[in-house]
């Protein structure tokens with residue numbers, strides 16, 4: 293994991309606030325929060341698969 297501010301890898305977990313990390317290089321403390329899953333990649337793959345299926349139907 294890289295520091296989002298200075299891109300250094302010297303990160304250490306901090307007890308307070310919960311889930312926070314401290315960058316030893318720039319001394320910033322930040323929290324990484326999980327928001328959810330993005331389905332953009334899955335939707336794109338589904339569109340590509342439909343295109344392949346349509347091609348097979350046209351040839352047969």
Ligand SMILES: [Zn+2]
Pocket residue numbers: 295296297298299300315316317318319320
């Ligand atoms: Zn940093």
